[in-house]
Amino acid sequence: MFDALEIVTTVITGLMVGVEFSVAFIVNRIFKALPEEAGQAGRAHGGRMLGALMPFWYITSVVLSGVWAVAGWDREGAGLVIVAAGLLIVSVLMSVLLLVPINNRSVTWTPENRPADWKEQQDRWDRYHYARVGVIVAAFTLLVTAIA
Structure with a gap:
Protein backbone atom coordinates (compact mmCIF):
# COMPACT_ATOMS: atom_id res chain seq x y z
CA MET A 1 0.00 0.00 0.00
CA PHE A 2 2.85 2.38 0.80
CA ASP A 3 4.38 1.70 -2.62
CA ALA A 4 1.08 2.71 -4.22
CA LEU A 5 1.10 5.98 -2.24
CA GLU A 6 4.62 6.75 -3.46
CA ILE A 7 3.71 6.01 -7.07
CA VAL A 8 0.41 7.90 -7.09
CA THR A 9 1.97 10.93 -5.39
CA THR A 10 4.90 10.99 -7.80
CA VAL A 11 2.76 10.52 -10.90
CA ILE A 12 0.21 13.18 -9.94
CA THR A 13 2.93 15.65 -9.00
CA GLY A 14 4.94 14.81 -12.11
CA LEU A 15 1.98 15.38 -14.40
CA MET A 16 1.34 18.74 -12.72
CA VAL A 17 4.99 19.69 -13.21
CA GLY A 18 4.76 18.68 -16.87
CA VAL A 19 1.71 20.84 -17.47
CA GLU A 20 3.23 23.84 -15.73
CA PHE A 21 6.56 23.38 -17.53
CA SER A 22 4.69 23.22 -20.83
CA VAL A 23 2.78 26.42 -20.03
CA ALA A 24 6.02 28.22 -19.15
CA PHE A 25 8.24 27.10 -21.98
CA ILE A 26 5.89 26.14 -24.83
CA VAL A 27 2.32 27.41 -24.62
CA ASN A 28 3.03 30.99 -23.53
CA ARG A 29 5.78 31.30 -26.15
CA ILE A 30 3.29 30.20 -28.80
CA PHE A 31 0.81 32.82 -27.56
CA LYS A 32 3.51 35.52 -27.68
CA ALA A 33 4.26 34.62 -31.30
CA LEU A 34 0.62 35.04 -32.34
CA PRO A 35 -0.89 38.36 -33.33
CA GLU A 36 -1.46 40.44 -30.21
CA GLU A 37 -5.24 39.97 -29.94
CA ALA A 38 -5.09 36.21 -30.59
CA GLY A 39 -2.25 35.68 -28.10
CA GLN A 40 -3.99 37.65 -25.39
CA ALA A 41 -7.27 35.81 -26.02
CA GLY A 42 -5.44 32.47 -25.88
CA ARG A 43 -3.82 33.33 -22.56
CA ALA A 44 -7.19 34.45 -21.14
CA HIS A 45 -8.83 31.19 -22.21
CA GLY A 46 -5.91 29.11 -20.91
CA GLY A 47 -6.03 31.03 -17.64
CA ARG A 48 -9.71 30.20 -17.22
CA MET A 49 -9.22 26.50 -18.01
CA LEU A 50 -6.12 25.91 -15.93
CA GLY A 51 -7.24 28.34 -13.25
CA ALA A 52 -10.18 26.02 -12.59
CA LEU A 53 -8.09 22.82 -12.58
CA MET A 54 -4.74 23.66 -11.04
CA PRO A 55 -5.86 24.51 -7.47
CA PHE A 56 -7.14 20.95 -7.04
CA TRP A 57 -3.99 19.51 -8.59
CA TYR A 58 -1.68 21.56 -6.36
CA ILE A 59 -3.63 20.77 -3.20
CA THR A 60 -3.79 17.07 -4.09
CA SER A 61 0.00 17.01 -4.54
CA VAL A 62 0.51 18.72 -1.19
CA VAL A 63 -1.90 16.39 0.63
CA LEU A 64 -0.45 13.23 -0.92
CA SER A 65 3.10 14.36 -0.14
CA GLY A 66 2.06 15.11 3.43
CA VAL A 67 0.45 11.70 3.81
CA TRP A 68 3.59 10.09 2.38
CA ALA A 69 5.78 12.07 4.81
CA VAL A 70 3.69 11.02 7.81
CA ALA A 71 3.21 7.40 6.73
CA GLY A 72 6.87 7.01 5.84
CA TRP A 73 8.30 8.94 8.76
CA ASP A 74 10.55 6.04 9.76
CA ARG A 75 11.59 5.10 6.22
CA GLU A 76 14.62 6.05 4.22
CA GLY A 77 14.01 9.19 2.19
CA ALA A 78 11.50 10.69 4.63
CA GLY A 79 13.49 13.89 4.87
CA LEU A 80 13.36 14.31 1.10
CA VAL A 81 9.59 13.88 1.11
CA ILE A 82 9.20 16.41 3.93
CA VAL A 83 11.24 18.98 2.02
CA ALA A 84 9.27 18.20 -1.17
CA ASN A 104 -7.99 36.59 -12.08
CA ARG A 105 -7.66 39.93 -13.82
CA SER A 106 -6.25 38.64 -17.11
CA VAL A 107 -8.93 36.01 -17.71
CA THR A 108 -11.49 38.79 -18.17
CA TRP A 109 -9.45 40.87 -20.59
CA THR A 110 -10.47 41.41 -24.18
CA PRO A 111 -8.86 43.73 -26.71
CA GLU A 112 -11.55 46.27 -25.80
CA ASN A 113 -11.17 46.24 -22.01
CA ARG A 114 -7.58 45.24 -21.25
CA PRO A 115 -5.55 47.77 -19.25
CA ALA A 116 -2.72 49.77 -20.75
CA ASP A 117 -0.14 47.73 -18.81
CA TRP A 118 -1.56 44.30 -19.75
CA LYS A 119 1.72 43.16 -21.34
CA GLU A 120 3.70 44.12 -18.25
CA GLN A 121 1.23 42.20 -16.07
CA GLN A 122 1.55 39.13 -18.31
CA ASP A 123 5.34 39.39 -18.19
CA ARG A 124 5.21 39.63 -14.38
CA TRP A 125 2.96 36.54 -14.27
CA ASP A 126 5.47 34.73 -16.50
CA ARG A 127 8.39 35.60 -14.21
CA TYR A 128 6.51 34.39 -11.13
CA HIS A 129 5.48 31.27 -13.01
CA TYR A 130 9.09 30.48 -13.98
CA ALA A 131 10.03 30.68 -10.29
CA ARG A 132 7.08 28.47 -9.32
CA VAL A 133 8.06 25.92 -11.97
CA GLY A 134 11.54 25.83 -10.46
CA VAL A 135 10.06 25.15 -7.03
CA ILE A 136 7.78 22.33 -8.21
CA VAL A 137 10.51 20.75 -10.35
CA ALA A 138 12.69 20.66 -7.23
CA ALA A 139 9.83 19.10 -5.23
CA PHE A 140 9.21 16.49 -7.93
CA THR A 141 12.92 15.67 -8.10
CA LEU A 142 12.98 15.10 -4.34
CA LEU A 143 9.94 12.81 -4.52
CA VAL A 144 11.53 10.74 -7.27
CA THR A 145 14.79 10.57 -5.35
CA ALA A 146 12.97 9.47 -2.19
CA ILE A 147 11.60 6.43 -4.01
CA ALA A 148 15.03 5.33 -5.25
Whole structure:
Protein backbone atom coordinates (compact mmCIF):
# COMPACT_ATOMS: atom_id res chain seq x y z
CA MET A 1 0.00 0.00 0.00
CA PHE A 2 2.85 2.38 0.80
CA ASP A 3 4.38 1.70 -2.62
CA ALA A 4 1.08 2.71 -4.22
CA LEU A 5 1.10 5.98 -2.24
CA GLU A 6 4.62 6.75 -3.46
CA ILE A 7 3.71 6.01 -7.07
CA VAL A 8 0.41 7.90 -7.09
CA THR A 9 1.97 10.93 -5.39
CA THR A 10 4.90 10.99 -7.80
CA VAL A 11 2.76 10.52 -10.90
CA ILE A 12 0.21 13.18 -9.94
CA THR A 13 2.93 15.65 -9.00
CA GLY A 14 4.94 14.81 -12.11
CA LEU A 15 1.98 15.38 -14.40
CA MET A 16 1.34 18.74 -12.72
CA VAL A 17 4.99 19.69 -13.21
CA GLY A 18 4.76 18.68 -16.87
CA VAL A 19 1.71 20.84 -17.47
CA GLU A 20 3.23 23.84 -15.73
CA PHE A 21 6.56 23.38 -17.53
CA SER A 22 4.69 23.22 -20.83
CA VAL A 23 2.78 26.42 -20.03
CA ALA A 24 6.02 28.22 -19.15
CA PHE A 25 8.24 27.10 -21.98
CA ILE A 26 5.89 26.14 -24.83
CA VAL A 27 2.32 27.41 -24.62
CA ASN A 28 3.03 30.99 -23.53
CA ARG A 29 5.78 31.30 -26.15
CA ILE A 30 3.29 30.20 -28.80
CA PHE A 31 0.81 32.82 -27.56
CA LYS A 32 3.51 35.52 -27.68
CA ALA A 33 4.26 34.62 -31.30
CA LEU A 34 0.62 35.04 -32.34
CA PRO A 35 -0.89 38.36 -33.33
CA GLU A 36 -1.46 40.44 -30.21
CA GLU A 37 -5.24 39.97 -29.94
CA ALA A 38 -5.09 36.21 -30.59
CA GLY A 39 -2.25 35.68 -28.10
CA GLN A 40 -3.99 37.65 -25.39
CA ALA A 41 -7.27 35.81 -26.02
CA GLY A 42 -5.44 32.47 -25.88
CA ARG A 43 -3.82 33.33 -22.56
CA ALA A 44 -7.19 34.45 -21.14
CA HIS A 45 -8.83 31.19 -22.21
CA GLY A 46 -5.91 29.11 -20.91
CA GLY A 47 -6.03 31.03 -17.64
CA ARG A 48 -9.71 30.20 -17.22
CA MET A 49 -9.22 26.50 -18.01
CA LEU A 50 -6.12 25.91 -15.93
CA GLY A 51 -7.24 28.34 -13.25
CA ALA A 52 -10.18 26.02 -12.59
CA LEU A 53 -8.09 22.82 -12.58
CA MET A 54 -4.74 23.66 -11.04
CA PRO A 55 -5.86 24.51 -7.47
CA PHE A 56 -7.14 20.95 -7.04
CA TRP A 57 -3.99 19.51 -8.59
CA TYR A 58 -1.68 21.56 -6.36
CA ILE A 59 -3.63 20.77 -3.20
CA THR A 60 -3.79 17.07 -4.09
CA SER A 61 0.00 17.01 -4.54
CA VAL A 62 0.51 18.72 -1.19
CA VAL A 63 -1.90 16.39 0.63
CA LEU A 64 -0.45 13.23 -0.92
CA SER A 65 3.10 14.36 -0.14
CA GLY A 66 2.06 15.11 3.43
CA VAL A 67 0.45 11.70 3.81
CA TRP A 68 3.59 10.09 2.38
CA ALA A 69 5.78 12.07 4.81
CA VAL A 70 3.69 11.02 7.81
CA ALA A 71 3.21 7.40 6.73
CA GLY A 72 6.87 7.01 5.84
CA TRP A 73 8.30 8.94 8.76
CA ASP A 74 10.55 6.04 9.76
CA ARG A 75 11.59 5.10 6.22
CA GLU A 76 14.62 6.05 4.22
CA GLY A 77 14.01 9.19 2.19
CA ALA A 78 11.50 10.69 4.63
CA GLY A 79 13.49 13.89 4.87
CA LEU A 80 13.36 14.31 1.10
CA VAL A 81 9.59 13.88 1.11
CA ILE A 82 9.20 16.41 3.93
CA VAL A 83 11.24 18.98 2.02
CA ALA A 84 9.27 18.20 -1.17
CA ALA A 85 5.99 18.71 0.68
CA GLY A 86 7.34 22.00 2.04
CA LEU A 87 8.27 23.13 -1.47
CA LEU A 88 4.82 22.22 -2.73
CA ILE A 89 3.34 24.34 0.07
CA VAL A 90 5.60 27.20 -1.03
CA SER A 91 4.30 26.76 -4.59
CA VAL A 92 0.70 27.03 -3.35
CA LEU A 93 1.56 30.18 -1.41
CA MET A 94 3.28 31.63 -4.48
CA SER A 95 0.19 30.83 -6.52
CA VAL A 96 -2.26 32.43 -4.12
CA LEU A 97 -0.17 35.50 -3.33
CA LEU A 98 1.51 36.25 -6.67
CA LEU A 99 -0.02 34.46 -9.64
CA VAL A 100 -3.74 34.12 -8.94
CA PRO A 101 -4.37 37.87 -8.54
CA ILE A 102 -2.87 38.54 -11.98
CA ASN A 103 -4.63 35.52 -13.50
CA ASN A 104 -7.99 36.59 -12.08
CA ARG A 105 -7.66 39.93 -13.82
CA SER A 106 -6.25 38.64 -17.11
CA VAL A 107 -8.93 36.01 -17.71
CA THR A 108 -11.49 38.79 -18.17
CA TRP A 109 -9.45 40.87 -20.59
CA THR A 110 -10.47 41.41 -24.18
CA PRO A 111 -8.86 43.73 -26.71
CA GLU A 112 -11.55 46.27 -25.80
CA ASN A 113 -11.17 46.24 -22.01
CA ARG A 114 -7.58 45.24 -21.25
CA PRO A 115 -5.55 47.77 -19.25
CA ALA A 116 -2.72 49.77 -20.75
CA ASP A 117 -0.14 47.73 -18.81
CA TRP A 118 -1.56 44.30 -19.75
CA LYS A 119 1.72 43.16 -21.34
CA GLU A 120 3.70 44.12 -18.25
CA GLN A 121 1.23 42.20 -16.07
CA GLN A 122 1.55 39.13 -18.31
CA ASP A 123 5.34 39.39 -18.19
CA ARG A 124 5.21 39.63 -14.38
CA TRP A 125 2.96 36.54 -14.27
CA ASP A 126 5.47 34.73 -16.50
CA ARG A 127 8.39 35.60 -14.21
CA TYR A 128 6.51 34.39 -11.13
CA HIS A 129 5.48 31.27 -13.01
CA TYR A 130 9.09 30.48 -13.98
CA ALA A 131 10.03 30.68 -10.29
CA ARG A 132 7.08 28.47 -9.32
CA VAL A 133 8.06 25.92 -11.97
CA GLY A 134 11.54 25.83 -10.46
CA VAL A 135 10.06 25.15 -7.03
CA ILE A 136 7.78 22.33 -8.21
CA VAL A 137 10.51 20.75 -10.35
CA ALA A 138 12.69 20.66 -7.23
CA ALA A 139 9.83 19.10 -5.23
CA PHE A 140 9.21 16.49 -7.93
CA THR A 141 12.92 15.67 -8.10
CA LEU A 142 12.98 15.10 -4.34
CA LEU A 143 9.94 12.81 -4.52
CA VAL A 144 11.53 10.74 -7.27
CA THR A 145 14.79 10.57 -5.35
CA ALA A 146 12.97 9.47 -2.19
CA ILE A 147 11.60 6.43 -4.01
CA ALA A 148 15.03 5.33 -5.25
